[in-house]
Amino acid sequence: MTDHFPDGFLWGAATAAYQIEGAHDEDGRGESIWDRFSHTPGKVFGNHTGDRACDHYHRWREDIQLMQQLGLQAYRFSIAWSRILPQGYGKVNQKGLDFYSCLVDGLLDAGIVPYATLYHWDLPQALQDRGGWPARSTAEAFVEYAEIASQHLGDRVASWATLNEPQVSAQAGYLQGRHAPGHTSLDEMMAASHHLLLAHGWAVPVLRRNAPRAQVGVVLNLQPHTAASSNEADQLAARLGDGMQNRWYLDPLAGRNYPADVVAHYDRSMAYVLSGDLEAIAAPLDYLGVNHYFRTVHRSESTADAEVTVQVSSDKTEMGWEVYPPGIQEILLRLHREYPFPAYYITENGAAFADEVSEDGAVHDAQRVNYLREYLHNAHQAIAAGVPLKGYFAWSLLDNFEWAWGYSRRFGIVYVDYETQTRIIKDSGRLYTKIVKENRLK
Ligand code: IFM
Numbered sequence: 001m002t003d004h005f006p007d008g009f010l011w012g013a014a015t016a017a018y019q020i021e022g023a024h025d026e027d028g029r030g031e032s033i034w035d036r037f038s039h040t041p042g043k044v045f046g047n048h049t050g051d052r053a054c055d056h057y058h059r060w061r062e063d064i065q066l067m068q069q070l071g072l073q074a075y076r077f078s079i080a081w082s083r084i085l086p087q088g089y090g091k092v093n094q095k096g097l098d099f100y101s102c103l104v105d106g107l108l109d110a111g112i113v114p115y116a117t118l119y120h121w122d123l124p125q126a127l128q129d130r131g132g133w134p135a136r137s138t139a140e141a142f143v144e145y146a147e148i149a150s151q152h153l154g155d156r157v158a159s160w161a162t163l164n165e166p167q168v169s170a171q172a173g174y175l176q177g178r179h180a181p182g183h184t185s186l187d188e189m190m191a192a193s194h195h196l197l198l199a200h201g202w203a204v205p206v207l208r209r210n211a212p213r214a215q216v217g218v219v220l221n222l223q224p225h226t227a228a229s230s231n232e233a234d235q236l237a238a239r240l241g242d243g244m245q246n247r248w249y250l251d252p253l254a255g256r257n258y259p260a261d262v263v264a265h266y267d268r269s270m271a272y273v274l275s276g277d278l279e280a281i282a283a284p285l286d287y288l289g290v291n292h293y294f295r296t297v298h299r300s301e302s303t304a305d306a307e308v309t310v311q312v313s314s315d316k317t318e319m320g321w322e323v324y325p326p327g328i329q330e331i332l333l334r335l336h337r338e339y340p341f342p343a344y345y346i347t348e349n350g351a352a353f354a355d356e357v358s359e360d361g362a363v364h365d366a367q368r369v370n371y372l373r374e375y376l377h378n379a380h381q382a383i384a385a386g387v388p389l390k391g392y393f394a395w396s397l398l399d400n401f402e403w404a405w406g407y408s409r410r411f412g413i414v415y416v417d418y419e420t421q422t423r424i425i426k427d428s429g430r431l432y433t434k435i436v437k438e439n440r441l442k
Pocket of ligand 1 (some may be wrong): 165303411
C-alpha cells in the first residue's frame with residue numbers, strides 16, 4: 001500500500017536547546033533550572049549534564065548541512081530563554097540573540113523553514129528563585145521574553161510555538177520532582193499549569209504584532225487514555241487520566257474553562273485564576289502542535305499524583321513506552337472531532353532504542369525504522385479521514401540529553417558519539433530522507 005501525503009505536507013525534525021546546545025556558560029548565557037538540577041548529584045542518570053550535549057552551539061553550521069543531507073524541509077528548535085535574558089527579564093544578552101539570528105539565517109540559506117519554540121523547559125534559574133512557574137510574575141517575564149525574541153527573529157521565523165508540553169513542565173517539575181526544579185507539590189503544580197497557560201495566552205498577541213506573517217501555536221503532549229476493562233471504575237480512571245493530561249490544557253485553550261471533573265478531583269483553591277485569565281488563554285491559534293509517543297491504559301486505582309497504568313503490549317521502547325501506532329491516529333481524530341483547531345502538526349514523534357554502531361560503521365536501527373513507518377501510516381490514515389494535519393517533525397534530529405535519563409536514551413534519527421561528536425545518519429534517517437523526497441510511504 002502506498003500512502004501519499006498531501007502536496008505541501010511539511011517534513012521536519014525537532015530538537016530543544018538544553019538537549020543539544022551545550023555551551024552552558026558561554027557568551028553570557030544565564031543559568032537555567034536544568035543547569036542547577038543536572039548539577040545536583042543524584043537527579044539525572046549518571047549525573048549527566050547538558051554542559052556540552054551535542055555541542056550544537058559550536059556545530060550548528062555542520063548540523064544544518066546534516067539537515068540538508070537528510071532533505072529536511074523544516075527544523076523545529078527551541079530558544080534558550082537564559083541565553084537572551086540571563087536573569088529571565090531586564091538586561092538583554094546580544095550574543096544570545098546573535099546566535100539564534102545566525103541559526104535562522106543559516107536555515108533560510110539552506111532552504112529549511114525555521115519553526116521556533118520559546119519555552120522547552122529551561123526556565124532561567126533567576127526566575128525560579130523568584131517563585132518559578134507557580135508565581136504569576138514568571139508569566140509576566142515570559143511576555144517580555146516573547147517580545148524580545150519576536151522583535152529580533154519575527155521577520156524570519158515562519159512559525160512560533162509559545163510552550164512545549166506545559167503538562168510535563170508542571171507535572172514532572174512541580175509535582176513528581178523528576179524534572180527541574182524537582183518540587184513535589186500539587187498546589188505548585190496546579191498554579192504552574194495556570195501560569196504556563198497564561199504566559200502562552202499573553203504572548204500570542206505579542207507574537208502576532210511582531211511577526212504578522214508567522215503562524216502562532218502551542219505544543220502539547222497528547223495521548224489516548226483508555227480503560228483496561230469495561231468496568232466502570234476503570235472507565236472513570238481513564239476519563240480522569242485524560243482530564244489531567246489532555247483536557248486540563250486543551251479545554252482552556254479552546255475557551256472552555258478548566259474541566260469540572262478534574263477541578264473537583266483536585267479539590268484545591270484556584271484563587272490564582274484571576275478575572276480575564278481564561279479569555280487571555282483562549283487567544284485564537286493558527287495550529288496545535290501535537291507531541292505523541294504512546295497511549296496510557298488505566299486501572300481504577302489511579303489518583304491525582306499516581307496513575308496506575310497497565311502495560312498492554314510487550315512491544316516497548318527503551319523508555320518502557322508501549323509501541324502502539326494507532327494511538328497517533330486516535331488522538332488526531334479525537335482532537336479534530338472534539339476541539340477543532342484550524343490545523344495540526346505532529347511536532348514530535350519518535351522512539352528511544354539501544355542503538356549501536358555496527359562493524360560496517362552504520363547504525364541499523366530496525367525497530368525505529370518500523371516505528372516510523374507504522375506511526376506515519378497511522379498519521380496518514382488520520383489525514384485520509386479529514387484531519388488537517390499539515391506536517392510531521394521526527395523526534396529527534398540528533399541523539400541528545402534525554403532529561404532525567406541523561407545520555408542513556410537515544411531518540412535521534414542521527415546517532416551522536418558524545419566523545420568525538422561524530423554524527424552518523426541511522427537507517428531510520430535514511431528511510432526518512434526517502435519518505436520526505438517522495439512524500440509518501442511504500
Ligand atoms: O526529549 C523529550 C522532549 O524534550 C519533549 N518530548 C518528549 C521527548 C522524549 O522524552
